[in-house]
Every structure is written in C-alpha cells, then in structure tokens.
Amino acid sequence: MASSTTAVITAVIDQLKTVFSSKVVTPDVESEYQAAVAVPWSQTCWTPAAGYVYLDNVQELTEALEIVKKTETKFTIRTTGHNPNTGFSSADETAIILDIRQLQAKELGSDGVARVGSGNTWGEVYAWLEEQKMSAIGGRDQQVGLGGFLLGGGMGALPNLYGLGADGVRNFEVLLADGRLVNANAKENADLYRALKGGGSNFGIVTRFDLETHPLINVQYTINLYNPEDHVEINKATVAVQNAMEKDPKIGLFTNFNNGFVAVGLLYGDIPAEQTAAFEPFYNLKSLMTTVLPSTSGTLLSLAQAMGHKQEAKKRAICTMTTKVSQELYEDVYKLWAEVCKTLPADAVLHYTIQPFGKAGVQAGKDRGDNIMGHESIPQCWWVFTCEWPQEGSDDAAAQKAVATMAESVESLASEKELLLDFKCMSFANAHQKVLRSYGADNVERMQETAAKYDPEGVFQKLQHGGFLLRDNI
Ligand SMILES: Cc1cc2nc3c(=O)[nH]c(=O)nc-3n(C[C@H](O)[C@H](O)[C@H](O)COP(=O)(O)OP(=O)(O)OC[C@H]3O[C@@H](n4cnc5c(N)ncnc54)[C@H](O)[C@@H]3O)c2cc1C
Incomplete structure (x- = not known):
C-alpha cells in the first residue's frame, strides 16, 4: 500500500476512534481484530480490513458514513457476511468495514x-x-x-x-x-x-x-439422502415435483447433488393429514440411503434451525445460472458435474443445487408492486454451484475455475436447447457474473x-x- 494511502487510512481510523472509541477494531487489539476478520462464512473473505466499526444504531451509522464520505474512504457494509465473494462483505487494508449486525430492532x-x-x-x-x-x-x-x-x-x-x-x-x-x-x-x-x-x-x-x-405458517418437511448413481430417477422426480409446484404453491423443493449423496428437501406449507402425493416420485425411489431429517410438522423457524447448523470454516466459491425446467438438461448438468469433479484436488468438494421457482412466485411479486429483477412468468430453476475447499492445501484457482466452468457450460448447454433464462440471482452469483444486466x-x-x-x-x-x-x- 502506498505511504500516502496508509497516511489517509490512519487519519480516518483516528477520526473514527475519536467518535466511536472501542467500537473501532484495528490490528493493535490482536484477538478482537482476528475475530472481526473471521466473521464471514467463507474464508475467501477473511481478508484483513484497515478497521472494523461496530455500529449500534442508525445515528452512529449516519456519523460513520459521513466520515467515510468526507474522507473518501472505501467502505463495506456487513451484516452476517454470508456472501462468499471476496470484497463484498469484506475489505482489504485500504478500506473499512461498517458492521451493522447490531441494528436489531x-x-x-x-x-x-x-x-x-x-x-x-x-x-x-x-x-x-x-x-x-x-x-x-x-x-x-x-x-x-x-x-x-x-x-x-x-x-x-x-x-x-x-x-x-x-x-x-x-x-x-x-x-x-x-x-x-x-x-x-x-x-x-x-x-x-x-x-x-x-x-x-x-x-x-x-x-x-x-x-x-x-x-403462523406451518411447514411439513423432510430431508432425504439418495444415491447419486440413481441420478436419472432423481432428476425425473425433481422435474415431477417442479411440475406439481405449478399446481400447488404450498410445495417447496431443493435437490442438492453432493459428494456421495443427493440431499432432497421436500417441503410443504401446511400440515396435511396424509403424505403429500406430489412427493411420491421421491418416496418411491429405491436409491434412498437415509433420511437425515424425518418428516417433521414444524414452522419456518424449526426448518431454518434444522438447516442452519454452523459449518466448518472453509474457502467457498459460488456461481449461478437460471434455466427452464427440463429433465434432459438436468441430466446433462449431472454428467457435466461428474466430469468437473474429476478435475478438482481431493480436498475440494463441488456440489450444486436445483432451486425451483414457479409462475405463482413470479405473480406474487407482481401483485406486490413488482421488483426490479425482471423474472419471466414461467417455471424455472435457479442453479447454484458451490465449491468448498480448505484454507491450507488446496488450489484456489482450480476451485474457482470449477464453479465458473459449471456456470459457463450450463449456460451453453441450456442455450443450445433454448432453455436459458437471462436472470441471475444476486445471492448465488459469482462476483464476475453480470447480475444487474441480467434484469434486462x-x-x-x-x-x-x-x-x-x-x-x-x-x-x-x-x-x-x-x-x-x-x-x-x-
Ligand atoms: C449457508 C447459507 C445459506 C443461504 N441460504 C439462502 C437461502 O435460503 N435463500 C437465499 O436467497 N439465499 C441464501 N443464501 C445466500 C444469502 O442470501 C446471501 O449470501 C446474502 O448476501 C447474505 O446476506 P447477509 O446480509 O447475511 O450477508 P453479507 O455478506 O453481510 O451481505 C451481503 C451483501 O449485501 C450488502 N448488504 C448487507 N446488508 C445491507 C444493508 N442493510 N444495506 C445495504 N447493503 C447491505 C453487503 O455490503 C454485501 O455486499 C445463503 C447463503 C449461505 C452462506
């Protein structure tokens, strides 16, 4: 970092410390600083910032924003740091983090x-x-x-x-x-x-x-693990449930192809008296390995608690694409994934999730005054490709390349079959993807x-x- 930049950032930190005192965490308090660096979900974001300012209320945030604006200092807003793109909820030594996790009203x-x-x-x-x-x-x-x-x-x-x-x-x-x-x-x-x-x-x-x-929305849910060798039937069942989702908006689903298993979440926004018939294609699969979450009559909270366990610290990269629903395409993606997995170092895991979104969901947005994302009113799949690898030992470039290859190849496969949609979801996108452009x-x-x-x-x-x-x- 140039000495002029160092001098500017030091002056800004001094100014912030004058106003916020111990709420500003800098490298001189080693343990607090390391804890602040390590907040994000992905270690790709454990990049040390010049300082972390923990803001307790809107007044403090307003003052902090005024200081960074006047001094033209680079900043990042951070809540929980779940976005794994480096620099999105993290920074480097030229910038400061405005942490708003305490805005808890x-x-x-x-x-x-x-x-x-x-x-x-x-x-x-x-x-x-x-x-x-x-x-x-x-x-x-x-x-x-x-x-x-x-x-x-x-x-x-x-x-x-x-x-x-x-x-x-x-x-x-x-x-x-x-x-x-x-x-x-x-x-x-x-x-x-x-x-x-x-x-x-x-x-x-x-x-x-x-x-x-x-x-209160009651939710009945179960998460099953299937053998990936049964990918044809799993993809067929996924498409069948997606088709059923178009008739019943209470149905939710995710299908995650992972290392040695396929995790399928069968979700229903009610407590039905009998098993949900729409999920039968999955109940009937012989490749069921185990049920990690038995059928539970719960709520959005209990589901989020069951799914939201603290994960091991790892580096992570993500990429996304959106396509129409097609069993043939889903099969092509499975085969592509199996090939890309072979290119990865042994300690890196590449997995992907099929996330369905349907016409009723698009319409619900329009009924509420519309959003800026420009969704087409058709059943669709929001793919997310995720690579996870340890901080020490593995190859960052290979992992990043794996998710990029998945997205690029799915884009061309879907495009050839006229199944590609423009939209890319910000929450699942890689920093290089043109999310805003995808809105039209x-x-x-x-x-x-x-x-x-x-x-x-x-x-x-x-x-x-x-x-x-x-x-x-x-
Ligand atoms: C384990 C896990 C599970 C997930 N599950 C889902 C899911 O079910 N559905 C889904 O859609 N996504 C999901 N995501 C993706 C998640 O929605 C995104 O990573 C999202 O960006 C996280 O937001 P955050 O505020 O927690 O994180 P942060 O990383 O702190 O923030 C993300 C970005 O938003 C900006 N930002 C945050 N708050 C504000 C604000 N108040 N004002 C202005 N800018 C702000 C930040 O500067 C940053 O660029 C999941 C991610 C993970 C890691």
Whole structure:
C-alpha cells in the first residue's frame, strides 16, 4: 500500500476512534481484530480490513458514513457476511468495514407489519415472530442476515406461496449518501422501493425492513439422502415435483447433488393429514440411503434451525445460472458435474443445487408492486454451484475455475436447447457474473436513474469496496 494511502487510512481510523472509541477494531487489539476478520462464512473473505466499526444504531451509522464520505474512504457494509465473494462483505487494508449486525430492532405494528433492523438474522426474526404466532417470508438458514438476502431477492423455503423475500418488504428505511433517512414504499419514493427489491447495495444502506406478516405458517418437511448413481430417477422426480409446484404453491423443493449423496428437501406449507402425493416420485425411489431429517410438522423457524447448523470454516466459491425446467438438461448438468469433479484436488468438494421457482412466485411479486429483477412468468430453476475447499492445501484457482466452468457450460448447454433464462440471482452469483444486466435493459435504466436521483454524487458507486454495483455490473 502506498505511504500516502496508509497516511489517509490512519487519519480516518483516528477520526473514527475519536467518535466511536472501542467500537473501532484495528490490528493493535490482536484477538478482537482476528475475530472481526473471521466473521464471514467463507474464508475467501477473511481478508484483513484497515478497521472494523461496530455500529449500534442508525445515528452512529449516519456519523460513520459521513466520515467515510468526507474522507473518501472505501467502505463495506456487513451484516452476517454470508456472501462468499471476496470484497463484498469484506475489505482489504485500504478500506473499512461498517458492521451493522447490531441494528436489531424488532417491532410488530398494529397494521401487522414487522419492522425489523437490518442486522437481524432470519433465525432471530422467525423466533420473535413465532412467539406472536406470525411468520414472514425469509431464508432457509437461520444464520443468514436480512440485509443481503432481501436486497438480493431472497429465495425462501416456499417461494411460490407469497413470492420472494424482497417481494414481502412493505417498506425499506434507507440511509442515503447525503445523510437523510428516508422511507421507500409503494407511496413514498416508489422508484427507490422497486429498485431495492433485488437491486442490492447500489442506492443506500437499508437500516430497517418492514415486512409483510402472515398468520403462523406451518411447514411439513423432510430431508432425504439418495444415491447419486440413481441420478436419472432423481432428476425425473425433481422435474415431477417442479411440475406439481405449478399446481400447488404450498410445495417447496431443493435437490442438492453432493459428494456421495443427493440431499432432497421436500417441503410443504401446511400440515396435511396424509403424505403429500406430489412427493411420491421421491418416496418411491429405491436409491434412498437415509433420511437425515424425518418428516417433521414444524414452522419456518424449526426448518431454518434444522438447516442452519454452523459449518466448518472453509474457502467457498459460488456461481449461478437460471434455466427452464427440463429433465434432459438436468441430466446433462449431472454428467457435466461428474466430469468437473474429476478435475478438482481431493480436498475440494463441488456440489450444486436445483432451486425451483414457479409462475405463482413470479405473480406474487407482481401483485406486490413488482421488483426490479425482471423474472419471466414461467417455471424455472435457479442453479447454484458451490465449491468448498480448505484454507491450507488446496488450489484456489482450480476451485474457482470449477464453479465458473459449471456456470459457463450450463449456460451453453441450456442455450443450445433454448432453455436459458437471462436472470441471475444476486445471492448465488459469482462476483464476475453480470447480475444487474441480467434484469434486462429497462430495469438497468430504472436502477441507473434511481441511483442518480438518490445518490447524485455516486458515493455508493465510488466508495463501496465491492458488490454487484452499477459501476461495473451492467
Ligand atoms: C449457508 C447459507 C445459506 C443461504 N441460504 C439462502 C437461502 O435460503 N435463500 C437465499 O436467497 N439465499 C441464501 N443464501 C445466500 C444469502 O442470501 C446471501 O449470501 C446474502 O448476501 C447474505 O446476506 P447477509 O446480509 O447475511 O450477508 P453479507 O455478506 O453481510 O451481505 C451481503 C451483501 O449485501 C450488502 N448488504 C448487507 N446488508 C445491507 C444493508 N442493510 N444495506 C445495504 N447493503 C447491505 C453487503 O455490503 C454485501 O455486499 C445463503 C447463503 C449461505 C452462506
């Protein structure tokens, strides 16, 4: 780092320490600093920043943003750090992390809207809401934060029931670059409201999400492991359930092809008296190895708790693609995956998940004023390819190449068969993927106009360290 940059960042840290004292963590307090570096889910993001500022409330966040803006210091917003792209919820020694995990407010209005601070996790929000016999549409893993999930779209356990997480946001409270705290909803700043539903961190820092609630959603779920050698039947069953999802929006599913097993989540947004007939193609498979989660009558919270166990620290890379539903394509992807796995070092694991999203889910978004993601109204599969490898020993380039190869090859396979869709989900995308562009030219224009209107100086484009930003993602 150039000595002039070092001098500037040292001066900024001094300024932040004057205002926030011990809430600013720097390398001189070794143990606290190492803990701050190691917050993100993926070790690819354990890159030491110049400092970490732990902000307890919106007032403090406003002051911190003012300091970084005035000094033109690069910064990153972080909630739980679940995004594995280096620099998105992490930084380097030229930038600081504004950690908003402590924005923990929770208030249920008499209008039934849950007003929750953006530092909450889904586990925290579900638990609080369920005490009041209510539910909101959020993530499948209790540890994931609201911030990145809702700003990136947000695929829940039952995506066709009430749409994506972002679609369930009634109002965003947003800190703009000029220090104003504004609301964005269907009536107030409606352009910003729509842009935030999938448009990421391009426009401001969301300090509070006001969420649509529902009377407690009961969920019946089971997770089975199948033998991957039975891939033809597993893919056939996956497609059969996806087809059934078009008729019954209470059905949810994920199919994860992994190292030595295929994990299938069969989810239903109710407690039916009998086994859900739509899942029969899976019940009948002879390749069932074991049931890791027996049929449970639970809720979104208990499901998120079952799925959200703390995972071993590893480096991780992800990539995504969206296609139409096709058993033939799913088979091609399986074969491709089996080949790409052979190219990896022994300590790296490549796995992929088929995540269905259907017409009812798209419509639920439109009924709620539409989002910025430009989904086509057809049954679709949101693929996520994930490679995990240990910090020591394995080959970063090989792992990163594996996920890129999966995405590129699936793109060309699907394209040849006219099954490719433009959309790429921000939450599952690699930093190199043009997520914002995938929303379509009209939506890109909308986002550009919104960014120019609410952040005319381009603070969030110039000073944010990383992210799917309009500055380079269109
Ligand atoms: C184990 C696991 C399970 C997951 N399950 C699901 C799932 O079920 N469905 C799904 O759709 N996704 C899922 N994801 C993906 C997840 O939604 C994304 O990684 C998301 O970005 C996480 O958001 P975060 O706030 O927790 O993380 P962070 O990494 O802290 O934030 C992600 C990005 O959003 C920005 N950001 C965060 N908060 C704000 C804010 N308030 N204002 C402005 N910018 C902000 C950050 O700067 C960063 O660029 C999962 C990921 C993991 C690792």
